[in-house]
Amino acid sequence: MKNFEYKNPVKIIFGKGTIPKVAGEIPENSRVLMIYGGGSIKRNGVYDQVKNALKNFELFEFGGIEANPHYETCIKAMEVVKANNIDFLLSVGGGSVIDATKFIAAGALYEGEDPWDFFTQRFVIEPKAAIPLGAVLTLPATGSEMNWNSVVSRVSTQEKLAFGSPLVMPQFSVLDPECVFSLPDRQVANGVVDAFVHVMEQYLTYPVNSPLQDRFAEGILHTLIEEGPKVLANRNDYDSAANFMWSATMALNGLIALGVPSDWATHMIGHELTAFHGIDHARTLAIVLPGMMNIKRHNKKDKILQYGERIWGINQGTDDERIDKTIDKTVAFFKSLGVPCTLPEYDVPAETIQKIKERFKTRGSKLGENADIDYNQVEEILTDRL
Amino acid sequence: MKNFEYKNPVKIIFGKGTIPKVAGEIPENSRVLMIYGGGSIKRNGVYDQVKNALKNFELFEFGGIEANPHYETCIKAMEVVKANNIDFLLSVGGGSVIDATKFIAAGALYEGEDPWDFFTQRFVIEPKAAIPLGAVLTLPATGSEMNWNSVVSRVSTQEKLAFGSPLVMPQFSVLDPECVFSLPDRQVANGVVDAFVHVMEQYLTYPVNSPLQDRFAEGILHTLIEEGPKVLANRNDYDSAANFMWSATMALNGLIALGVPSDWATHMIGHELTAFHGIDHARTLAIVLPGMMNIKRHNKKDKILQYGERIWGINQGTDDERIDKTIDKTVAFFKSLGVPCTLPEYDVPAETIQKIKERFKTRGSKLGENADIDYNQVEEILTDRL
Numbered sequence: 001m002k003n004f005e006y007k008n009p010v011k012i013i014f015g016k017g018t019i020p021k022v023a024g025e026i027p028e029n030s031r032v033l034m035i036y037g038g039g040s041i042k043r044n045g046v047y048d049q050v051k052n053a054l055k056n057f058e059l060f061e062f063g064g065i066e067a068n069p070h071y072e073t074c075i076k077a078m079e080v081v082k083a084n085n086i087d088f089l090l091s092v093g094g095g096s097v098i099d100a101t102k103f104i105a106a107g108a109l110y111e112g113e114d115p116w117d118f119f120t121q122r123f124v125i126e127p128k129a130a131i132p133l134g135a136v137l138t139l140p141a142t143g144s145e146m147n148w149n150s151v152v153s154r155v156s157t158q159e160k161l162a163f164g165s166p167l168v169m170p171q172f173s174v175l176d177p178e179c180v181f182s183l184p185d186r187q188v189a190n191g192v193v194d195a196f197v198h199v200m201e202q203y204l205t206y207p208v209n210s211p212l213q214d215r216f217a218e219g220i221l222h223t224l225i226e227e228g229p230k231v232l233a234n235r236n237d238y239d240s241a242a243n244f245m246w247s248a249t250m251a252l253n254g255l256i257a258l259g260v261p262s263d264w265a266t267h268m269i270g271h272e273l274t275a276f277h278g279i280d281h282a283r284t285l286a287i288v289l290p291g292m293m294n295i296k297r298h299n300k301k302d303k304i305l306q307y308g309e310r311i312w313g314i315n316q317g318t319d320d321e322r323i324d325k326t327i328d329k330t331v332a333f334f335k336s337l338g339v340p341c342t343l344p345e346y347d348v349p350a351e352t353i354q355k356i357k358e359r360f361k362t363r364g365s366k367l368g369e370n371a372d373i374d375y376n377q378v379e380e381i382l383t384d385r386l
Numbered sequence: 387m388k389n390f391e392y393k394n395p396v397k398i399i400f401g402k403g404t405i406p407k408v409a410g411e412i413p414e415n416s417r418v419l420m421i422y423g424g425g426s427i428k429r430n431g432v433y434d435q436v437k438n439a440l441k442n443f444e445l446f447e448f449g450g451i452e453a454n455p456h457y458e459t460c461i462k463a464m465e466v467v468k469a470n471n472i473d474f475l476l477s478v479g480g481g482s483v484i485d486a487t488k489f490i491a492a493g494a495l496y497e498g499e500d501p502w503d504f505f506t507q508r509f510v511i512e513p514k515a516a517i518p519l520g521a522v523l524t525l526p527a528t529g530s531e532m533n534w535n536s537v538v539s540r541v542s543t544q545e546k547l548a549f550g551s552p553l554v555m556p557q558f559s560v561l562d563p564e565c566v567f568s569l570p571d572r573q574v575a576n577g578v579v580d581a582f583v584h585v586m587e588q589y590l591t592y593p594v595n596s597p598l599q600d601r602f603a604e605g606i607l608h609t610l611i612e613e614g615p616k617v618l619a620n621r622n623d624y625d626s627a628a629n630f631m632w633s634a635t636m637a638l639n640g641l642i643a644l645g646v647p648s649d650w651a652t653h654m655i656g657h658e659l660t661a662f663h664g665i666d667h668a669r670t671l672a673i674v675l676p677g678m679m680n681i682k683r684h685n686k687k688d689k690i691l692q693y694g695e696r697i698w699g700i701n702q703g704t705d706d707e708r709i710d711k712t713i714d715k716t717v718a719f720f721k722s723l724g725v726p727c728t729l730p731e732y733d734v735p736a737e738t739i740q741k742i743k744e745r746f747k748t749r750g751s752k753l754g755e756n757a758d759i760d761y762n763q764v765e766e767i768l769t770d771r772l
Contacts, residue, residue: 001401001625001628001629001632002401003400003401003402003403003404004398004400004401005397005398005399005400006397006398006400007395007396007397007398008394008395009393009394009395010393011391011392011393012390012391012392012393013391014389014390014391014392014644014645015387015388015389015390015645016389017389018389209625209629210629211608211609211612211613211629212605212606212609212629212632212633212636215601215602215604215605215608215609216601216602216605218601218605219598219601219602219604219605220598220601222597222601223597223598223601226597227597239387239595242387242645243387243595243596243597243598246387246598246644246645247598250598255641258400258632259400259401259628259632
C-alpha cells in the first residue's frame with residue numbers, strides 16, 4: 001500500500017424524506033443561491049420541497065445548468081452571485097449541477113481575470129477562497145456530492161476539463177433515494193455505468209497489496225451489477241434505489257483510491273468524445289473502457305484477471321482467454337442496461353479519432369496509472385471501438 | 387436501508403515515515419500536552435520522533451495512561467491541562483490512550499462537578515466544548531483514531547463505561563504501520579480480534595437490504611483473517627501491518643454502520659469481564675461473541691448464515707448445523723491467534739456470572755439490536771462460555 005492522506009468532512013444526510021433538512025444545515029441569515037438544471041426538479045416536486053424548506057432564507061435562483069455544464073453558463077451565475085451578495089450556494093440536481101456549483105463557488109471569488117485558469121492551469125493556479133455550498137442530489141452517478149472535483153465544458157473551444165479543491169467540497173449533501181423514482185431509464189443506466197467506471201478507474205490498475213481497497217471496490221461493483229437492473233425494472237423499489245445511490249457516492253468519495261494507483265485515462269479520452277459529439281458522459285466511458293482493457297491487457301493483467309474471477313466468476317482458460325471473456329462480460333453488462341459500447345452506434349466517424357489523437361499530441365499528455373498511454377495508444381484504444 | 391447522517395472530518399495521514407507530519411497539523415504557538423501510556427513509545431522510538439517533530443512547540447507530557455484507561459488518571463491529566471493552559475492534546479499510543487485523551491479533552495472544560503457525568507448520564511449530559519486533539523496511533527485495534535467514542539474505567543467502582551461526542555473526534559490521526567513492528571504477539575492478536583468483533587457488532591444483526599454495507603463489512607473480516615496471521619508470523623512485513631492497521635480503522639469509523647442496525651451487546655457484557663477481572667478488552671470479546679452467536683442464533687440466523695457462507699464457505703447442512711460450524715470456525719480463528727474463548731481459561735469463576743447478571747438486573751439494561759437481551763439472557767450467554 002502506498003502512503004496517503006485523507007480528509008472528507010462532507011456531511012451526508014441520507015434517506016427518504018430528508019430534503020427539508022437542508023434548512024438546518026445552512027447558516028442563519030444566509031443569502032442563498034439555489035442552482036439547478038433544466039426543470040426536472042420542478043416536475044418531480046424537489047424544487048417545491050427545497051423552496052418550502054428555505055422560506056425563512058433570502059433565496060435567489062439560477063436555473064439552466066446543462067448536462068456537461070457550460071463554462072459560459074457558470075460565468076453568468078457568478079455574476080448573479082456578485083450582484084446579490086450571495087453567501088451560500090445550494091446545488092439541487094445531479095453531478096453536472098454540483099460540478100457547476102463548485103466552479104461558481106470558487107470562480108465568484110477569483111481575483112484573476114478568468115477562472116477558466118483553474119482548469120487550464122490545474123495544480124498551478126488553485127482557488128484561494130470559495131463560497132460555501134451544499135447539495136441536494138437528485139441523480140446518483142458522479143459522486144460529486146462527496147468529493148472536491150468538478151468537470152466543466154467550454155463550448156467556444158470544445159474543451160471539457162477538470163479542476164479540484166478542498167474549498168469546494170459540499171458542507172453537506174442530502175441524498176433522498178426517492179429522487180430516483182422519477183428518473184428516465186437513460187439517466188439510471190448512465191448513473192450505473194458512470195459509478196461502475198469510477199470504481200474501475202481506481203481498481204483496474206496494478207496490484208500494490210491492498211486487499212481491503214480491492215474488496216471495497218469489488219463490493220461496489222457487485223452492488224451496482226445487482227441493484228442497477230432492479231432500479232431499471234422497477235423505478236419505485238426504494239431499497240434498490242437507496243443501494244444504487246449509496247454505491248454511486250462511495251464509488252468516488254476518495255475512499256477506494258487511498259493507497260492505490262489510479263488510472264483515469266478512460267475518463268480523459270471519454271471527455272473528448274463528449275466535447276466533439278455531445279455524447280453523454282457515462283456512455284463515453286462505456287465506449288472507451290473495453291478498448292482500454294483490451295489494449296492495456298498486459299499492464300493491467302493481474303487486476304483484470306482478479307476482476308474477472310471475483311466479479312464475473314471467470315477462472316478457466318489461458319490468461320488471454322480469461323481477459324477476452326472478462327471484457328465481453330463487461331460489455332454485456334453495459335448493453336443490458338441499454339448502453340451501447342461502440343463508436344458507430346453513436347455515429348462517431350473514424351475522423352474523430354484523428355482529431356482526438358491530435359489533441360493529445362498537442363497537449364503531450366501521457367495517460368493512465370503508468371503514464372504510458374500516449375496519443376498513439378489513444379488512437380489504438382478508440383480504433384478498437386470502431 | 388435505514389435513514390442515516392454521517393460526517394467524519396478526521397484527517398488520516400497514513401504510511402511509513404509519516405510521524406514527523408504531526409508538526410504541520412497542530413496550530414502554531416499551541417501549548418501541547420503529549421499524552422501516552424506505559425513507556426513502549428520510548429522503547430520503539432516513537433516518543434523521540436514526536437518530541438523531535440514538535441521541538442518548536444511548548445510541549446508538556448503526561449505519561450502513565452493504563453490499558454483500559456482509568457478515570458482517576460484522566461482526572462489528574464485534566465489538572466495538568468488546567469494548570470498549564472494547554473490548548474492542544476496529542477495522544478501518542480493505542481486506543482486506550484486516545485480514549486483517555488478524548489475524556490481529558492472534554493473533561494478539562496466541563497463546568498459541572500464531575501465529568502464522570504458524561505458516562506453515567508450519557509445522552510443526557512453531553513460535552514459543550516473540548517480541547518482540540520490529534521493522535522499518533524501505535525497499535526491498530528480500536529478505531530478510536532477515526533471516531534468519537536471513548537471508553538473509560540473507574541477503579542473505585544469497578545465500572546467501565548462509554549461516552550461519545552463529535553467534539554472529541556481527532557483533528558488528525560497519524561497511522562504509521564511501522565509501529566506494528568515492535569508490538570508483542572499479545573497486542574497484535576488482541577488488535578485483530580478487537581477489529582474483527584467491531585465489524586461483527588455492526589454486521590451480525592438482521593438483514594435490512596444493505597448489500598454494500600454487508601460487503602464492506604465482509605471485506606474487512608476477510609482482510610483481518612488473511613493479514614492478521616501474517617503480521618503475527620512476521621512482524622516486519624510492512625504490507626500486512628498496513629493492511630491490518632487500515633482494516634482496524636475502517637472497522638469502527640462509522641462507515642459500515644450507516645443505515646444498518648448495530649448490536650454492541652458483546653461489548654457491553656465484555657466490559658463487565660474487564661471490570662471484574664481485568665481481562666484484556668479484546669479477549670473478553672472473544673469469550674462473549676461465540677456465546678452471543680449461539681444463544682441469539684434464531685434472531686441472527688439470516689446474518690450468521692450469510693457470514694458463514696461468505697467468510698468461511700459454509701453452505702452445507704441444516705441451518706443449525708451451519709450455525710454450529712460457523713461458530714466453531716470463528717472460535718478456531720481466535721484460538722489460532724492465541725486468544726482463548728472460554729471463561730475457565732481466564733480463571734473466571736461461575737460466581738462472576740451471577741455478579742454480572744445482578745449488575746444488568748440493577749441497571750435494567752436491554753441489550754442488542756432488538757433490545758431483547760435482558761439479565762437472564764446475559765446469564766445464558768456467559769454460561770455458554772463455561
